[in-house]
Amino acid sequence: MPLFLHRNSFNAGEFSPMLDGRTDIPKFGMGCRRLKNFLPRVYGGVFRRPGTAYMGSLPGPGRLIDFNVSGTMQYVLEFSDLLLRIREDGDLVTDSMDATVELGSPYAASELFEVQVKQVNGVAYFTHPAHPVQRLTRYVDAATETVSWSWEVVKWSYPPMREENSSATTVRASAKTGENVILHFTETVNDIEQTKDVFLDSENIDDYIGSYIEITHRRKDALQKLNLEPDEEENNDVHSESITVIGDYTVTTYGTWIGKLIVEVLDSAKSWQEVRVFESAANDPRNISYKATSQTNAEYRLRFIHESHSGNPNAVLEVEDTRYSGLAIITKMLKDGEVPLKDRCEVEVIKDFAYGAEIAEGPTPEDPDPQFSTPYFRLGAWGKATGYPRAISFHEQRLVFGGTEAQPNTVWMSGTNDFENFRYGAYDSDPLAFTLAADEASPIQSLLSHVALLIFTQTEEWAVLTSEQTPITPANLFVRRQSRIGTTQRPALLALDAILLLERGARKVRRFGYGNEGGVSEELTVLAEHLTRSGIRQMAFQQQPDPILWCVTEDGALIAMTIDPSQNVSGWSRHETEGSFESVAVVYGDSGLADEVYFVVKRTIEEVDQYYLERLDPLWLQKLEDDNQETLVYSDSAVVYELGSPQTVFTGLDHLEGETVAILANGEYRGTAEVDSGQITLPASNYTGVVTECENVVIGLPYESVLQPTKFELETPGGTAQGRTFQTERVTLNVWKTLGIEVADGPDEEFYEAAYHDPELSLGTPTPPPSLFTGLVEEQIDGAHRENIDVTVRQTQPFPVAILSIIPKFETHGN
Template sequence: MTALYPIQDVFTRGEISPRLHARASLDFYRAALAKCENFVTLPHGGIRKRGGSYFVGEVKSSAKKTRAIPFIFSSEQAYCLEFGDLYIRVYAYGARVGTVEVASPYLEADLFDLAYVQSADQMWITHKNYPPKVLTRTAHTTWTLTDFEFLDGPYDDINTTSTTLTPADTGHLTPDMTSNTTPSGTASDGGSSASAWAIFDRDKTQNILISSGGDGYVRFRNAGGAQRVVDAYWVTAANQATRAFDYATAWEIQGSNDGTNWVTLDTRTGEAGWGNGETRFYEFTNANAYEYHQFVFSGGGGDDASNTYLAEIAFHIAASNQTPFDLTASSAVGTNGGAGFQPTDVGRAVRLLGADGLWRWAKITSRTSTTVVKIILYGHALPNTNPVTRWRLGTFVPGKYVEAGSLYEERLAFSRRFSVYASATGDFDNFALGEKDDDALEFIQAGGGQANDIVWIADSDGALLIGTSGGIRALSGSGIDEALTPSSFKNRRSRTFGCARIRPVDAGQSFLYVTRSRKSIAELTQTSTSKFTSDDIGQISEHIPKQGVVELAFQTDPDPMLWFPLENGELGGYTHQPSQEVRGMHRHRFGGSFAGSEWSIVESAVVTPGQNGVDDIWLIVKRTIGGVRATNSG
């Protein structure tokens, strides 16, 4: 009988599982290969031999694990970062960038658990055992790694124990004045009153005449010529403000270092409708220190522009200019499980409810004992030094730091265990909760009803995707095309697989992510607004990802291709163009050998935009060279 040899002219399904070799009746069988090693399947249907790698240089510590992470400012400025044991090195376009090396706190064992999110020249790096860091590029050869400071949050629950926190100071510019010159500094006003000091005496229940007309000033000069930075203040109306509307309605806050030449720090107009004893709070941006500060007002004195009264003015010394002061707990109960303050609490935030009903926040600068720490106070000065009964400690402590991050709708978002924290809109440092649309957000059970850890978060069309060990959820505004706000949100479950703690990749038409077992890769597609579904893209090539996926990197040019190092040292590849039904996996074994393996070990892979319009693929490869163990980046 004449032998028949069917012609196969397409290979878009790549290498199929050995368990499918006898399934010739399947449609994809005629587009697949029994073995596709060191070849890539092309979207056009053919295959091409994989190109060789270019040796860039040896990593710093060949005997230890190394990870590559992309830093992409734009399509024309892209870097590959070499993360090793306690260091970071920088590469770009096939070469190391000078001698740049940044010290880091991350140990070898931490490297593949690091998560990162980037915006322009900044990258936020997170790990549950380390406070978040910010890697900043200020020039091609200038890189720095610093602590990321959360401003005002997030926090643990409000204290419900009997423990109180007593501040030793208030953060006021002025002391509690008892005369125009005591206990220190000098108070004055435009009428040369002997009682100008009373506006700075911490008593909000008064009726202080500060001018017999509708304009004037109240001034304070620091003792000894000291210069201080002020960034906030409050004004309290007199206890009879409504009697004849005898309050100020417009003013400037001014600073001076000679008492003659003044700089305007803040301006307010139309401040009408005051109630008796009402306090209003104001903040402004200022980094300059002054010896004199004054409240210069106009539009006061009611309808006849005579007799302007106030009860209190309080200037806040900027936290950066404060001298830290003691915060004393009445007991260790309620702090760190009853253990009291610990050395690891340095840098932790504290929220304090003042006697005036306003929350302030502070940062711990040092620890004296289990019940005493020193703090600097942000926002506004406290009204007094009375014990504070309602307080909250910052939620981030060693072993419980944020674990993943993403940008979404101009917010910087982080996750930890079951929770998601998102900054105020356009203010990536500010995590203070509020009710306004642009205030920060906090979702304590963002992972859904089950106690599944959040392993990654990612920005997608119309939703913040939340990958958990139980599946993927979509957090978004409550309506179609509605922004996520404190009052408008929904958290939807999708029919998806559980996720591994491996950063997903945006593959253009869909997301690709590693499932919980790390032995398969799934494609996440959007079926409708904030609704998603998943399919296992490697089911017909299940033997390839079954080796254990280490990480994902996606290439768009010249062909859409996913690269994923495997735990057995191979480099997995996947040609991904679902619109053309192109879904083909392939395997790559690099020349050489390492530690008993017949091929070199690919440890890490990233993709960055290249200079010629073709993406650069960076690999960390372990191989034995001349009998010596070496790890190369290429």
């Protein structure tokens, strides 16, 4: 007796062959043995992936990075060997002279996938463990609305520094300010001063060139005093000497004075500006005790406009920090002949030192005044000798970096809303740094801003929490280990409300959760482990129209996971083309209906490797819903022609020279043709047998889409149907907006094409091409006796396929 089964969901995606017998898995009946160039949808059915449009070529291997300014303004950054170009809507961005914007990049092609980037508005920061932090800025001229771009190494307003020296080593400078200032490091042992090597992080001491160094001295004077009793012969407008202030300071007055006392600060233009004015009148004399904070390093002074006084009044400006720090950048490492010296260097002073004295030349210079030496110094945290951060994020209005070669599990956080300031302090908005108290020195691989700051290392996952969910401050910081999984350097990302990370080894994608009690995770590749065996190179998330995680693997494959945790959906699919996928990026779409998915695709054209930028048709779903059959893109590296007048010869196909292409002309499949001299001539219509001119034509590389569900399970009075033989007689497909579909008894059997034309008309009768079909399609199959129902659906024509369910009619045999 014939039996019927209804398979109405395929959104568990392609299953690993290792699960072929696991009919007990809840999602087994929603999985597929093969799901090639189909995308599972959250609703249960599968849709053929749209084709890709050719957008241009790259000079060589490259990587794409999204740059979303807003929901309606987006760019794609195209990196190749030592080069950055910018694309808008697929086109290369040009400058005011209509020349392509090409920015020099420090990243070689082999380094591109180790680059991490975070963006805030029109500014993006880039990190790589072997290069200084870079900044890309998009400028808009308010008057002309023209856009320009800049790419540069970040010049920190104050750089991140390492821990302050805690040994007996001291340093002294040959001068307080200027260039070519020599720093010398010594240590006194048994009252004998000896040179002391400090540049020990790298065998090549020249690696320290470009690094920062901070030198701190105790202040001789932490206050400035102003006599409020000016000489009668002098101007009644007087001021104190200036003092450098960073942090808290106080102003206090004593005695009886009449007039105005003004606190002033020196601005960047070297002009004194009022900070606060205090007045004391003859009918209401007063004294003041004022406390304030300077968030930046600045010069302050007191100014007094005198009217009268009695006694000996005065005012005192006093800083609470009794230390003063200067900053320099190393410009040269010194040598004794050919022998590198690790105890001295030459610097350019950026912020004046408190003291400096001439240092005699020679390996053991003598300082005429030992008070100029100080044990308080620290080297810059980042540089060629120590490495640069490999991870980056923004969190709570701070720019956050993590992990260098010298400090693999240290995190640096900028000042609040002061992204390029890393001068540590004790105030809530001050920059801070901390090192994970981990069992191992596993390097930080990536950072992610969520409710907490999440830190992913090579072997563990951590969360930076605060008490009562208050902001992170230097005094309010709790770092807790969440789990011990380990990740790659590919950044974790947020997909809807799911945190997705790539596990160490680059083969497993996990959904990660965290809390005060530790983290939990779910492996999302466990049902499709065979798709990631070469390792995942890059991930990008598309939200509209369906939530899909796109992944490029190390062997050039493209795989995708449809994911919606609220619907318990996570289904993988594989996607193939005539070539290999090298990179992927997703930006917001102009229509708002679909995000735009871009790829770098490597194709071999006339025996030469070419690298193309291609984009999935972002309007594929809208076209289907509007029955716009004439411009459907279901071929790869395609060119879409929408002409004002019809024609038969189509040019502009040089990128596909010598390739066999599929042709969709005015909605009809015209077969294939070979590109010759960058052009093709339309073949005759399959319905009229006549070559007709067309105005809406899509030409690109054909690709095959295949769907084969997992084995069908059937409970019988005798138990499972596994182990019996099956014979399929008919297959009914519930389809939506579909054309050109083929069905077979198995993947290696003969395929039968569904007939969508009016069966009462012969193919020789002039009729319009068949329209997209929605409904039930039945195909009779002369099925063989098989171990299971191996029904396979295929599409090779440049048309869409959407399969909502499959209903096989079959018989079983055997005990």
